[in-house]
Amino acid sequence: MQKLQILADSAKYDVSCSSSGASRAAGGRMGSTHTSGICHSWGADGRCISLLKVLLTNKCVYNCEYCVNRRTNDVPRESFEPDELARLTVEFYRRNYIEGLFLSSAVEVSPDYTAERILQCLELLRYKYGFMGYIHAKVIPGVSQELLHRIGLVADRLSVNVEMPSRESLAAFAPQKKVEQIFAPMKQITNTLIETRSLKGPGTMFKGQRLNDASNYLGPAGLADGAAEDSVTSALSLAKGARRKGSFAAAGQTTQMIIGAGNESDASILATSENLYRTFKMKRVYYSAYIPVVDSPILPDKSTAPPLRREHRIYQADWLLRFYGFTVSELFKSGGENLDPDLDPKVTWALRNLDEFPIEVNTASYEQLMRIPGIGHLSAKRIMRQRRFAAVRFDDLKKMGVVIKRAKYFVLCCGRYYGDRSFAPETIKNSLLQMESGLQLSMFDNDWKRIEEGERREKLAAAGVI
Amino acid sequence: MTDYLYDGTFEGLLTCVYHHYYTDKASGIYPKESYQPSLLNGYMEVETEQDKSDRVYEAIAYKISDYSLRLIYRAYLSGIDGKENVILRYILLGFRIGPSIGSMHSLPEVKALEDIVRKVGNERERMLQFVRFEVMEGPIAGGPQILYAKIEPEHDVIALVAHHFSERFKHDPVIIHDIGRAKAIVAFEGDWYVTDFDGTHLPDGSGFIMSEDELSYQNLWRTYFDHIAIKERINPRCQKNHMPVRYWKHLTEVNGI
Numbered sequence: 001m002q003k004l005q006i007l008a009d010s011a012k013y014d015v016s017c018s019s020s021g022a023s024r025a026a027g028g029r030m031g032s033t034h035t036s037g038i039c040h041s042w043g044a045d046g047r048c049i050s051l052l053k054v055l056l057t058n059k060c061v062y063n064c065e066y067c068v069n070r071r072t073n074d075v076p077r078e079s080f081e082p083d084e085l086a087r088l089t090v091e092f093y094r095r096n097y098i099e100g101l102f103l104s105s106a107v108e109v110s111p112d113y114t115a116e117r118i119l120q121c122l123e124l125l126r127y128k129y130g131f132m133g134y135i136h137a138k139v140i141p142g143v144s145q146e147l148l149h150r151i152g153l154v155a156d157r158l159s160v161n162v163e164m165p166s167r168e169s170l171a172a173f174a175p176q177k178k179v180e181q182i183f184a185p186m187k188q189i190t191n192t193l194i195e196t197r198s199l200k201g202p203g204t205m206f207k208g209q210r211l212n213d214a215s216n217y218l219g220p221a222g223l224a225d226g227a228a229e230d231s232v233t234s235a236l237s238l239a240k241g242a243r244r245k246g247s248f249a250a251a252g253q254t255t256q257m258i259i260g261a262g263n264e265s266d267a268s269i270l271a272t273s274e275n276l277y278r279t280f281k282m283k284r285v286y287y288s289a290y291i292p293v294v295d296s297p298i299l300p301d302k303s304t305a306p307p308l309r310r311e312h313r314i315y316q317a318d319w320l321l322r323f324y325g326f327t328v329s330e331l332f333k334s335g336g337e338n339l340d341p342d343l344d345p346k347v348t349w350a351l352r353n354l355d356e357f358p359i360e361v362n363t364a365s366y367e368q369l370m371r372i373p374g375i376g377h378l379s380a381k382r383i384m385r386q387r388r389f390a391a392v393r394f395d396d397l398k399k400m401g402v403v404i405k406r407a408k409y410f411v412l413c414c415g416r417y418y419g420d421r422s423f424a425p426e427t428i429k430n431s432l433l434q435m436e437s438g439l440q441l442s443m444f445d446n447d448w449k450r451i452e453e454g455e456r457r458e459k460l461a462a463a464g465v466i
Numbered sequence: 467m468t469d470y471l472y473d474g475t476f477e478g479l480l481t482c483v484y485h486h487y488y489t490d491k492a493s494g495i496y497p498k499e500s501y502q503p504s505l506l507n508g509y510m511e512v513e514t515e516q517d518k519s520d521r522v523y524e525a526i527a528y529k530i531s532d533y534s535l536r537l538i539y540r541a542y543l544s545g546i547d548g549k550e551n552v553i554l555r556y557i558l559l560g561f562r563i564g565p566s567i568g569s570m571h572s573l574p575e576v577k578a579l580e581d582i583v584r585k586v587g588n589e590r591e592r593m594l595q596f597v598r599f600e601v602m603e604g605p606i607a608g609g610p611q612i613l614y615a616k617i618e619p620e621h622d623v624i625a626l627v628a629h630h631f632s633e634r635f636k637h638d639p640v641i642i643h644d645i646g647r648a649k650a651i652v653a654f655e656g657d658w659y660v661t662d663f664d665g666t667h668l669p670d671g672s673g674f675i676m677s678e679d680e681l682s683y684q685n686l687w688r689t690y691f692d693h694i695a696i697k698e699r700i701n702p703r704c705q706k707n708h709m710p711v712r713y714w715k716h717l718t719e720v721n722g723i
Contacts, residue, residue, distance in 0.1 A: 001685065001686060001689055004686055004689055004690055004693075005689055005690075005693050008689075008690050008693040008694050009693050011694075012693070012694050012695070012696055013696070025633060029636075029637055030634065030635055030636065030637065030638070031634060032630075032633055032634045038594050038595055039595055039708070040595050040596070041595075041596075041691065041709060041717070041719055042704070042705045042708040042709045043691065043694050043695035043705065044692075044695040044700050044701075044702065044705055045695040045696045045697075045699040045700050045701055045704075045705070046699070046701035046702075046703070046704025046705045046707075046708065047694075047695070047696075047699070048708065049691070049694060052690070053694065088686070091601075091679075091683050092683070092686075092687060094599065094601065094613060094635065094638065095598060095599045095600070095601065095613075095683065095687070095718070096597050096598055096599050096615070096631075097598065097687050097718070097719075289699075291696065291698045291699075306698055306699065308699065382571055385569050385571075386569065386570070386571060386572065388569075389566060389569060389570065395572075396572040399571060399572045399577055400571060400572065
């Protein structure tokens with residue numbers, strides 16, 4: 001039991017917990033997966049618990065500045081035996097506690113040694129226990145191509161952490177990790193996904209495009225140049241029989257980065273994400289607000305609040321990239337390196353580009369509708385559908401799920417404008433801010449207070465972190 | 467105009483719709499046991515007739531659509547008072563305007579029904595998330611263990627989750643027990659059925675015997691749950707938004723708190 005405590009504590013700063021992207025009816029002895037994923041519980045921090053998220057071990061040879069498990073940090077160390085963890089997963093799964101396993105690990109001995117233990121655990125789970133639930137495996141940079149391929153064959157989703165939004169931060173905070181080592185497995189995963197014809201890409205970013213052909217193949221330069229290099233294909237030819245469609249990490253790959261540790265701007269963070277989306281076509285980039293867990297001279301002070309609101313705005317902007325057809329350069333076109341913390345990025349963008357508004361909902365294209373604040377893909381589709389039968393009136397918008405309090409400033413319905421009298425950025429911004437101030441305060445009603453070092457240690461001790 | 471009283475079954479409800487067309491216009495449809503007679507309308511207890519209900523059922527499928535039929539059935543499963551009248555108004559309108567009713571989201575009749583359907587769908591989703599099984603010893607020593615879960619959903623969604631769980635735990639016998647409605651789904655090897663179930667017809671009346679390591683796994687799960695939360699981000703409001711307190715009673719990880 002203590003082991004589970006320690007290894008869950010070590011794993012909790014990993015962000016992703018989604019169980020989505022793979023759909024599999026039952027086979028094997030037990031288990032299935034759903035395209036949408038299923039969350040089974042929500043922790044006290046309001047983050048969902050979908051997968052059993054643990055480290056195989058927290059014994060680490062690396063010494064990354066920001067990490068609880070860094071070599072020089074004095075925390076209790078533990079490891080699971082592969083079979084022990086596989087059994088635990090199955091027993092939790094039977095009770096419907098979880099959707100599957102999220103397995104990560106500290107680097108014990110070497111990347112290959114660690115990957116081998118991860119593989120062993122996952123293979124036991126799949127083959128000995130016949131488990132067909134969801135598996136998300138963390139890939140450790142520096143792992144050999146063959147091991148990575150074999151892990152991909154048993155996992156639904158793979159992720160390699162980029163850790164930091166820029167090369168400089170990575171060099172400063174995680175000196176033993178190299179950018180090239182991180183990109184190599186990412187590239188291999190994308191290429192194998194193309195070979196198994198299951199590269200799907202993030203959100204609706206590449207909708208209607210054929211991703212699974214040679215032109216998207218990533219060459220040595222990391223760019224899609226269509227030339228399948230020997231070095232890349234050699235690893236793949238290891239398992240010829242396993243090129244069946246969807247046999248390799250059907251739910252694609254993701255990554256995560258810490259924000260607020262270095263001094264990158266929101267614009268450069270999102271530019272990094274956009275790059276990752278365009279180059280590797282990965283499903284998602286996760287962001288985690290930096291929480292000071294260890295003392296470090298080069299990191300923000302230990303009493304710094306985690307930048308939760310910033311994280312929230314970056315996630316919103318990330319959605320705009322993946323589902324709403326925005327680009328980073330558009331979002332930051334006129335003014336600022338950072339997102340407005342008080343308004344969501346779509347509103348900010350709309351206010352800066354007020355010449356494109358108001359948009360008549362009865363004639364706008366789907367893409368235009370998606371750019372109106374307060375309208376999402378569901379309501380945009382509903383508007384498109386109803387337009388075939390009858391004009392959309394202002395009263396209908398609310399029934400279709402449009403957020404009127406935001407949308408009303410930016411739309412015309414049958415030629416009429418329903419916002420305030422003046423159509424100017426400042427007026428609209430003020431009314432929006434007034435309206436949202438109530439909501440915003442309550443959203444973070446447990447706002448982080450700057451607390452004393454002693455109190456902080458107490459809290460962390462209570463949480464079992466130290 | 468007559469108030470029709472039905473026996474609470476879907477067939478009974480459809481029989482009432484039949485009578486609306488062939489006997490007397492319905493002023494409303496109500497379940498028998500909770501009906502309060504009013505001064506305005508007479509009322510009639512409708513006897514459920516399979517052939518009449520079948521005719522309405524097929525008429526909905528042909529003249530409106532399969533999609534609408536599914537919505538109607540889901541709305542019927544809800545535990546909301548007055549759902550019968552919402553369904554009635556939707557069906558009447560559906561027979562007038564045909565299949566396109568499925569896209570007329572802003573008509574009040576359609577919206578009322580879709581609101582109910584959404585609530586039922588949401589609760590179904592919640593059941594996929596929040597059903598917690600306990601592993602029980604089966605009746606035969608050394609035989610298969612039984613996965614047993616208690617639930618108390620607001621809407622009668624038990625049949626909507628049966629397929630999911632019977633597929634997922636194909637080789638384990640599964641019993642999901644709706645305590646409030648005293649019924650259960652029993653599933654094994656991909657087959658399932660709904661049955662009346664109040665636990666009393668079990669051999670010792672008290673239910674099942676927990677398997678040996680059940681409690682230790684429950685404790686492990688609680689431990690994991692407590693430790694996965696990041697203390698710096700504690701946000702009970704967000705937690706309760708996603709996991710409403712009314713479900714906590716049967717959630718292993720929080721019901722001890």
